[in-house]
Amino acid sequence: xxxxxxxxxxSGTDFTCAGEASGKIKKALKELGFPTSITRNVAIAxxxxxxxxxxxxxxxxxxxxxxxxxxxxxxxxxxxGIPDVSLAMQEGYSTAPDNVRQLGFGAGMGLPNIKxxxxxxxxxxxxxxxTTIKLKVFVK
Amino acid sequence: MDTYFHSVRLDKDKCRGCTNCIKRxxxxxxxxxxxxxxxxxxxxxxxxxxxxxxxxxxxxxxxDSLEQLDSYKYKIALPAPALYGQFNNLDDVxxxxxxxxxxxxxxxxxxSKAAELISDVTRLYLEKMNPPKPAISSACPAVxxxxxxxxxxxxDNIILVNAPVEEAGRLxxxxxxxxxxxxxxxxxxxxxxPCPAKITSFKQPIGTDKSxxxxxxxxxxxxxxxxxxxEKIDEHDELVxxxxxGVIGIGWATSGGxxxxxxxxxxxxxxxxxxxxxxxxxxxxxxxxSVDFIELNACQGGCVGGSLTAENPFIAKSRLMKLRxxxxxxxxxxxxxxxxxxxxxxxxxxxxxDVMKLADNxxxxxxxxxxxxxxxxxxxxxxxxxxxxxxxxxxAEDVVRGFTTxxxxxxxxxxxxxxIENIENPEQLEKIIPAPFRETLKKD
Numbered sequence: 383x384x385x386x387x388x389x390x391x392x393s394g395t396d397f398t399c400a401g402e403a404s405g406k407i408k409k410a411l412k413e414l415g416f417p418t419s420i421t422r423n424v425a426i427a428x429x430x431x432x433x434x435x436x437x438x439x440x441x442x443x444x445x446x447x448x449x450x451x452x453x454x455x456x457x458x459x460x461x462x463g464i465p466d467v468s469l470a471m472q473e474g475y476s477t478a479p480d481n482v483r484q485l486g487f488g489a490g491m492g493l494p495n496i497k498x499x500x501x502x503x504x505x506x507x508x509x510x511x512x513t514t515i516k517l518k519v520f521v522k
Numbered sequence: 523m524d525t526y527f528h529s530v531r532l533d534k535d536k537c538r539g540c541t542n543c544i545k546r547x548x549x550x551x552x553x554x555x556x557x558x559x560x561x562x563x564x565x566x567x568x569x570x571x572x573x574x575x576x577x578x579x580x581x582x583x584x585x586d587s588l589e590q591l592d593s594y595k596y597k598i599a600l601p602a603p604a605l606y607g608q609f610n611n612l613d614d615v616x617x618x619x620x621x622x623x624x625x626x627x628x629x630x631x632x633x634s635k636a637a638e639l640i641s642d643v644t645r646l647y648l649e650k651m652n653p654p655k656p657a658i659s660s661a662c663p664a665v666x667x668x669x670x671x672x673x674x675x676x677x678d679n680i681i682l683v684n685a686p687v688e689e690a691g692r693l694x695x696x697x698x699x700x701x702x703x704x705x706x707x708x709x710x711x712x713x714x715x716p717c718p719a720k721i722t723s724f725k726q727p728i729g730t731d732k733s734x735x736x737x738x739x740x741x742x743x744x745x746x747x748x749x750x751x752x753e754k755i756d757e758h759d760e761l762v763x764x765x766x767x768g769v770i771g772i773g774w775a776t777s778g779g780x781x782x783x784x785x786x787x788x789x790x791x792x793x794x795x796x797x798x799x800x801x802x803x804x805x806x807x808x809x810x811x812s813v814d815f816i817e818l819n820a821c822q823g824g825c826v827g828g829s830l831t832a833e834n835p836f837i838a839k840s841r842l843m844k845l846r847x848x849x850x851x852x853x854x855x856x857x858x859x860x861x862x863x864x865x866x867x868x869x870x871x872x873x874x875x876d877v878m879k880l881a882d883n884x885x886x887x888x889x890x891x892x893x894x895x896x897x898x899x900x901x902x903x904x905x906x907x908x909x910x911x912x913x914x915x916x917x918a919e920d921v922v923r924g925f926t927t928x929x930x931x932x933x934x935x936x937x938x939x940x941x942i943e944n945i946e947n948p949e950q951l952e953k954i955i956p957a958p959f960r961e962t963l964k965k966d
Contacts, residue, residue, distance in 0.1 A: 383885060383888060383889065384892065385888075386888050386891055386892060401803075401807065404807075405803065408806070410891065412875070412878055412879070413878060413879060413880050413887065413891065414879070414880060414884055414887040414888060414891060415879035415880065415881065415882070415883070415884055415887050416884065418674050418675040418873075418875075419675070421675070422675045422806065425806060425807065426807060426808050429807045429808075448888070449888075450884040450885055450888065495808075521884075
């Protein structure tokens with residue numbers, strides 16, 4: 383059977399739309415009847431990634447590929463890239479500007495949370511070019 | 523009893539098949555089929571939105587009448603705190619409580635009294651039981667049902683404490699048994715209700731095996747009778763002091779009252795079913811993990827906004843503010859520092875989300891979702907509701923579930939009509955044109 387493919391554009395300027403794509407992916411997973419724990423993990427990870435795209439990446443695209451065994455998500459932006467991935471993976475490390483922190487974002491938990499809630503996480507990034515994050519959550 | 527009891531019902535004679543209710547239902551539980559609305563019982567959470575929005579008053583809540591009191595030897599009225607906000611220029615709650623017996627009740631027990639005890643219990647619960655954060659109140663039955671159907675992963679966040687009305691019913695019956703020596707079943711406990719979802723919760727309880735409430739009288743049913751009885755009470759009459767609750771108890775009638783009753787600053791209150799859903803989505807995302815307590819009321823303004831009230835919720839709220847101004851903060855305290863086990867839910871809350879799944883297994887659900895995507899490409903995306911489903915996606919879902927066909931879409935039908943102009947064979951026409959349009963076409 384062909385996997386279900388979902389595709390979403392994420393705005394880089396509009397905070398009010400942040401969470402829309404992850405919300406739709408979550409809704410699809412609920413409708414497909416995945417266990418609530420799987421749905422929750424995917425939704426939180428994608429939401430964190432989506433917020434990152436808005437704050438840092440200047441927007442981008444989110445693609446989801448769903449099979450009964452695995453949910454794969456690819457988040458792609460053409461933003462500034464991550465100079466030091468291991469530093470960015472540290473809990474609490476944040477480069478978010480003040481105006482973003484005032485909105486309650488930018489606590490430095492984005493990437494660590496994505497890792498925590500997924501089974502596989504691959505970051506491909508190049509400074510000045512952009513970042514692609516590939517996530518996998520396996521359905522046990 | 524039917525697995526799904528709902529107090530929210532449809533009066534078919536009044537229903538004109540318009541699309542107002544299907545658009546407003548938060549769980550997409552209504553379809554218009556053959557010109558009449560139909561409630562999908564597995565999805566309905568009895569929030570009463572459709573009752574409020576129906577311009578033809580075709581939606582109603584099943585409730586009890588005052589005649590039902592006759593089935594019991596001893597009858598107790600449990601007035602909801604929202605009742606106190608229904609009357610103009612009321613300066614003493616005792617006038618209501620003294621008037622209720624003339625409508626056939628032997629005793630009155632305020633739900634706001636039990637609410638103050640539940641506020642105490644909630645405080646202890648947050649302190650001692652270490653619930654997952656944010657802890658979500660179980661007081662609004664429509665919200666609990668919403669969580670079961672749409673947010674099953676948040677079930678563990680629900681505070682498993684009795685709702686004030688259940689606690690009031692329990693205490694009132696105990697009090698009556700002690701006073702009269704009657705058997706518990708000879709005593710009738712009736713809630714004066716602003717809320718259809720509460721009525722459902724008595725017939726089909728969540729969190730307990732059997733409700734403590736025997737019947738429910740709608741506030742807007744009892745209102746004219748009560749008003750007359752209250753007018754008969756002379757201002758020189760000696761009123762019996764039956765009012766036993768303060769600011770916290772009465773506060774439960776309006777949004778934010780329950781939250782402030784926890785005396786916890788790290789709390790959040792939201793009202794209106796759409797706002798409740800937005801907050802629950804935030805909880806799902808993990809954005810509210812640092813909040814201790816969340817109060818959610820399906821109705822705008824809180825229980826004063828219930829679809830069975832007589833007065834506008836904002837007016838009622840303003841009156842309650844005035845009414846409780848000089849009241850003590852609270853008149854009821856738990857005698858112990860331990861939560862009495864009888865005040866906790868005795869049965870766990872189970873998810874009820876199967877109805878939202880496209881199929882029993884993921885493979886089949888995926889196949890259906892793919893088919894839905896294909897169908898959606900052929901729908902106009904206007905979410906007009908003319909097909910009887912709340913939107914194009916809902917229609918696609920109904921089609922893949924086998925409840926209807928894509929020919930319900932009038933836009934598609936129009937296109938198809940253009941495409942088949944030259945078809946002469948009537949049988950072929952029958953197949954393609956939706957039933958309501960066949961007659962029209964024949965006339966042409």
